[in-house]
Amino acid sequence: MIALLTSILAITLRAGTSLVYATMGEIYTENSGVLNLGIEGMMLLSAVSGFAAAYYSGFVWVGFLIAMLVGGILAAIHAFLSVTMRANQVVSGLSITLFGTGMASFLGQRLGPESNNYYLAGMVGPRLQTISIPGLSQIPVIGALFNQDILTYIIYLLVPLAWFYLYKTRNGLNLRAVGEDPQTADAMGINVTRTRYIYTIIGGLLVGLGGAHLSLSYTPGWSENITGGRGWIVIALVIFAMWNPGRAFLGALIFGGINAVQFRLQASGTNIPASFLNMMPYIMTVLVLVLITWWEALSKRIGAPAALSTPYMREDK
Amino acid sequence: MRVVFEKRQSISRQAMVLVPVLSFFAALLLGAILLLSSGANPITTYVAMLRGAFGSTYSFSETLVKAIPLMLTGLGVAVAFKMRFWNIGAEGQFVWGGIAGTFVALFLSQYIPDPLLLPAVILGGTIAGAIWAGIPAVLKAYIGVDETLTSLMLNYVAILYAQYLFYGPWRDPEGYGFPGTALFPEAAWLPRLLNRAHLGLVFAFIAALVLWFIFNRTRWGFELKIIGENKTAAEYLGIKIARNIVLALLLSGALSGLAGASEVAGLSRRLQTGFSMGYGYTAIIVAWMAQLKSIPVLFVAVLMAALLVGGDQVQLTMGLPSSVGLVLQGLILFPMLAGSLFTEYRLRIIRQKNEPSISPDQEIESELQS
Incomplete structure (x- = not known):
């Protein structure tokens, strides 16, 4: 039983890592008032380019760097369209997903070696290794926390830092002010456009990292649709976490765990169809949305960015 | 000297035509750069794509096959977007259309006389799509829950439920384990017009005409437009906003449900894996590119298909990845999104700091802010 719990926790963390990075990124983006529905496409494109970069350079970190760059560029396109050009954020985000999905599939069939007919799928490249922390990794159950790759360890630091930055620093306050009430933020002397650009791009860097974690650690290698819809789970997670990095970590573990755990459950003879388990994140998200809206006072305290997906134009005041 | 965006007094018709046309050519140009850098000849590729989509009766009929669901879901999305209700749940509504259509075709066929079976299949799917769209509509209209996110989340509930059905209890026992239901009885087949292009095409044309009529000739359509353009004005005019949101969304979902039911009854004649291909998402783009106008939706759907x-086709004939099509779809959108600003705003260069930079019409509250 203890061995089972340990392995479930280990798999959950491994599966949840990419979700945590991407969710953290989207939380920052949405807190600035920009809704980015392009996560799925961004994760796919960074997963394929990260893997290709690592494959040809031989260094896994080159892969992560390129993936972050790709995520950042796509986010910058979204920022340009939705902030500067004030395009509809829903349509802009979906176009990023459309483009990213198509481009990832295209590159996956063109970037591979000639010997493999230019396909990347099936190639073996460098991957992030698991680092067991001596002593700690031997503890039953909890030991799973210390038997992970470096990106998972970074999360343990990143989550509290991200929370602290958002809620306890001047910059975090400014960021939330822009997402909550851009007019007032502008009057206070905060540059709304610049803030939205910065945090949309930071969000993209983190989403890129999350995408690359899939192709360089969790399921090493490139395969078509490697994200399996994780980009949409991220959108759900942000709401489920109510725009708070701390809760996002917990949520990512629950959501990531659901997928990992179902195999164990089926193996142990439980007869809950996988589809229903996979539905849970989405149903829970709808319920959370209803609850926070219902309880307006609560929603204000939680800090759902009031100006989310609303373009800001100074001259329109 | 600085550059500012200034709101136009009326929407620029010139920009409305120029932006999509220029975007299309920009996409071809960007796509050509991509193709060149991956060692393919862009001109032969584009010619092959054109031929693959329109070159023969068969290829044209295949384009129609993919255009039909895009037309109907695109029309559905346009209805919702006209009211600034961001329904991105067309995919889920489409899937429910398929599920309900399948339920009627397979499990109610023994109670319904043959001539009525097909209408029942189509009606069942249409109603199911409407109900699925009704959920985010009611939540928005009466509680104020953000519709973008709820409708998006409900897509996955629908998709996963359909998967459960054709992998589980509805799986064809004689299908050798293939994830799909049994074939519909023949009375539930939607007639085909040209090769695989089915009667759904006629549904789409009728739907487009009906919507055109509603939005241009009826009081209800006028009310919906007012709600979309100015909620406060709508309230002053005594328009019942909540009720109209729900009604319009039932119509929006019904069209997507109709698309789903037509797809199962006309094309696959069963519910099976690969049924939900993301038409509901492309529909959003179709509706937006057609500027939410019913008749243009039909043409944009054909272009996207x-x-x-x-x-x-280029995958088959030239060995290039078929995703070239998806990439081009994405590439058209970026310049279009950027250019959409110019239909409502114009660039103005201000030379002196003291010069008044705000003209009276800028005082009008931005229509972009919903």
Whole structure:
């Protein structure tokens, strides 16, 4: 039983890592008032380019760097369209997903070696290794926390830092002010456009990292649709976490765990169809949305960015 | 000297035509750069795509096959977007259309006389799509829950439920384990017009005409437009906003449900894996590119379908990835999104700091802010 719990926790963390990075990124983006529905496409494109970069350079970190760059560029396109050009954020985000999905599939069939007919799928490249922390990794159950790759360890630091930055620093306050009430933020002397650009791009860097974690650690290698819809789970997670990095970590573990755990459950003879388990994140998200809206006072305290997906134009005041 | 955006007094018709046309050519140019850098000849590729989508009666009929669901879901999305209700749940509504249509065709066929079975299949799917769209509509209209996110989340509930059905209890026992239901009885087949292009095409044309009529000739359509353009004005005019949101969304979902039911009854004649291909998402783009106008939706749907079919063809004939089509779809959108600003705003260069930079019409509250 203890061995089972340990392995479930280990798999959950491994599966949840990419979700945590991407969710953290989207939380920052949405807190600035920009809704980015392009996560799925961004994760796919960074997963394929990260893997290709690592494959040809031989260094896994080159892969992560390129993936972050790709995520950042796509986010910058979204920022340009939705902030500067004030395009509809829903349509802009979906176009990023459309483009990213198509481009990832295209590159996956063109970037591979000639010997493999230019396909990347099936190639073996460098991957992030698991680092067991001596002593700690031997503890039953909890030991799973210390038997992970470096990106998972970074999360343990990143989550509290991200929370602290958002809620306890001047910059975090400014960021939330822009997402909550851009007019007032502008009057206070905060540059709304610049803030939205910065945090949309930071969000993209983190989403890129999350995408690359899939192709360089969790399921090493490139395969078509490697994200399996994780980009949409991220959108759900942000709401489920109510725009708070701390809760996002917990949520990512629950959501990531659901997928990992179902195999164990089926193996142990439980007869809950996988589809229903996979539905849970989405149903829970709808319920959370209803609850926070219902309880307006609560929603204000939680800090759902009031100006989310609303373009800001100074001259329109 | 600085550059500012200034709101136009009326929407620029010139920009409305120029932006999509220029965007299309910009996408071809960007796509050509991509193709060149991956060692393919862009001109032969584009010719092959064009031929693949329109070159023969068969290829044209295949383009129509993909255009039909895009037309109907695109029309559905346009209805919702006209009211600034961001329904991105067309995919889920489409899937429910398929599920309900399948339920009627397979499990109610023994109670319904043959001539009525097909209408029942189509009606069942249409109603199911409407109900699924009704959920985010009611939540928005009466509680104020953000519709973008709820409708998006409900897509996955629908998709996963359909998967459960054709992998589980509805799986064809004689299908050798293939994830799909049994074939519908023949009375539930939607007639085909040209090769695989089915009667759904006629549904789409009728739907487009009906919507045109509603939005241009009826009081209800006028009310919906007012709600979309100015909620406060709508309230002053005594328009019942909540009720109209729900009604319009039932119509929006019904169209997507109709698309789903037509797809199962006309094309696959069963519910099976690969049924939900993301038409509901492309529909949003179709509706937006057609500027939410019913008749243009039909043409944009054909264009988007042609890119998909053309992509499949270059895979077969030139060995290029079929995703070329998807990439081009994305590439058209970026310049279009950027250019959409110019239909409502114009660039103005201000030379002196003291010069008044705000003209009276800028005082009007931005229509972009919903």
